[in-house]
Amino acid sequence: MAAAPQTPNGQEAVTARSRKARGIKYPKPKFAPNVVPLVDVMFMLLLFFILGTRFRQEEGIIPGTLPAIGGVSSGGPVFEPRMLTLRNSGTGVSYELQGAAVGLSSPEELYLQLASMHKATAGAEVSIIIKPLPSVPWGYVVEAFNQAVRAKFDKIGFAAVE
Amino acid sequence: MPKTVFKLSDQPAGDISFNVVPLVDVTVMLVMFFILTTEVASKTYAVLELYRPHQSIAVKVEKGVGDTPNRVIVNILSKDATPSANRQDPTLAAEAKEYQIDGQPIMIGDKETLVRTFRARKADAKSLKFKEEDFSVEIRGDKDVNYMYVAPILRAAAEADIAKMNITALQGAGGV
Numbered sequence: 001m002a003a004a005p006q007t008p009n010g011q012e013a014v015t016a017r018s019r020k021a022r023g024i025k026y027p028k029p030k031f032a033p034n035v036v037p038l039v040d041v042m043f044m045l046l047l048f049f050i051l052g053t054r055f056r057q058e059e060g061i062i063p064g065t066l067p068a069i070g071g072v073s074s075g076g077p078v079f080e081p082r083m084l085t086l087r088n089s090g091t092g093v094s095y096e097l098q099g100a101a102v103g104l105s106s107p108e109e110l111y112l113q114l115a116s117m118h119k120a121t122a123g124a125e126v127s128i129i130i131k132p133l134p135s136v137p138w139g140y141v142v143e144a145f146n147q148a149v150r151a152k153f154d155k156i157g158f159a160a161v162e
Numbered sequence: 163m164p165k166t167v168f169k170l171s172d173q174p175a176g177d178i179s180f181n182v183v184p185l186v187d188v189t190v191m192l193v194m195f196f197i198l199t200t201e202v203a204s205k206t207y208a209v210l211e212l213y214r215p216h217q218s219i220a221v222k223v224e225k226g227v228g229d230t231p232n233r234v235i236v237n238i239l240s241k242d243a244t245p246s247a248n249r250q251d252p253t254l255a256a257e258a259k260e261y262q263i264d265g266q267p268i269m270i271g272d273k274e275t276l277v278r279t280f281r282a283r284k285a286d287a288k289s290l291k292f293k294e295e296d297f298s299v300e301i302r303g304d305k306d307v308n309y310m311y312v313a314p315i316l317r318a319a320a321e322a323d324i325a326k327m328n329i330t331a332l333q334g335a336g337g338v
Contacts, residue, residue, distance in 0.1 A: 010266035035182055042189040049196030054245065056201040059212055060220030061328040086309075112327060132309040137256060138238070139213035139305030141312070142331050146215035158316050 062146055064156050081157070082117060084148070086132040086140055093140040107143050114151035129160035196227065205265030208237040211246045213305035214332035222333060232292040233328070234283045236276075236315050237262040238303035249309035258304070258311035268283055276318035284322060 085096035095104050097113065104110050118126065128148050132141045141158075148156050201209055239262060241256040249255045261268040261276070263283075268275050284297050299319045303312055321326060 035186060039182060039186060039189070042186065042193060045193045046189055046196070048192045049193065051198045053196050054209060055199050057212070057214075058222065058333045059330055060218075060222040060333045061330055062215075062220050063328050064217075064326070092295060111217070134308060134310035134313070135256075136309045137305065137308045138303045138309060138312055141309055142213045142303075142305070144331055145329055146217075146219060146331065150217060150219055158313070160313065160317065 049091040062142070062149055064145065064149065070102075079128060082120075082126065082128045082153075083159075084114075084128055084130050084144060085128065086136045086144060088133060088135040088137070093136055105143055107147055110144065111150055114153070118151050118153055125154055127155035127157060128153045129157045129159050167329065206235055207302070208239060208262050208265075210237060210239055210302070210304045212302070212330060212332050214334055217335060218331055218333050220331040222236055222335045228307045231290050232287045233298045233300050234263060234280055235302055235330075237308050238301070238311060238315075240304035242306070246260050249306070252306070253295065255304075255306035256308045258307045261315070271314055273314050273318050273321075276315060277321045280318060280322035280324060295325055297324060298328055299324050300328045300330055302330040 034056060083096075083098055086101070087094045087096070095102050095110060097117070102113060104113065114128070130141065130144050130148065132144070228288070239256050239259040241257045241259045242249050242251065243259075246255075258270050260270060261272075262281055266279075268279070280299065284294065287297050288294055301312060301315060316327070
């Protein structure tokens with residue numbers, strides 16, 4: 001039988017074997033699953049999501065009822081349609097209302113302009129035609145459509161691209 | 163002076179163990195966060211850059227499989243598929259790559275296919291007892307794509323006698 005290990009000072013070192021020999025009981029070993037593969041997979045998933053994620057954004061629809069001008073038609077009489085022209089100005093877009101250029105620096109100004117135009121019709125059913133030039137980015141068209149609906153125009157149409 | 167006796171561990175020297183439970187907890191939480199917030203492309207809703215208008219009045223519609231029998235959603239994809247913040251070339255982003263209806267690609271300018279698809283979808287909706295006048299076309303376009311690529315959809319909708327048109331936009335305050 002091998003001699004019990006000793007400390008440098010010649011005393012018997014306390015080891016598992018020596019404890020067992022003295023009748024000291026260990027607590028039962030805890031259940032310890034190997035979590036290394038779990039951590040590996042989790043990190044792989046995390047890496048995949050960090051690199052490939054594109055956060056979901058809340059989207060919705062802007063409802064439109066369209067007059068029989070220029071494109072989609074819904075029939076019904078059209079009363080003095082207003083024309084809103086959108087031109088690509090390079091850095092953004094410039095607006096023309098009824099053929100006259102209007103200096104609008106923000107979408108809120110466009111809304112106020114359209115709202116005052118709608119108010120001037122004194123409740124008559126009036127339609128507006130948005131005429132974007134071919135090179136206008138779709139985002140600006142959506143902006144104009146949104147402000148026209150906000151200004152309570154009942155019928156909004158799009159002019160055909162020439 | 164009493165001699166100090168060091169009690170040595172039963173484990174061999176150098177065997178260090180970490181408590182990985184908090185690490186696993188945090189990692190699972192992060193994975194769950196990403197799973198819940200990631201935008202997943204579907205056949206009906208392609209992944210593209212939508213516009214958020216100033217004081218958007220966009221109304222939320224529930225997404226789901228088979229939720230669109232009475233409308234046809236036309237996705238307009240930009241040639242630049244990267245997120246708008248990373249787009250370097252505005253000319254490339256302004257060009258449309260293709261239209262997509264329920265995952266089916268349609269060539270840009272192919273008005274005949276658009277009209278045929280609209281008519282077929284309208285007939286399907288009618289057979290499902292939906293009112294013909296309620297059928298709508300929904301334009302879901304990339305915000306940087308030029309209007310010239312959207313206009314053929316409007317013309318096709320007019321030819322297919324579709325009365326209603328909706329535009330997809332992001333909700334919230336937004337603005338340029």
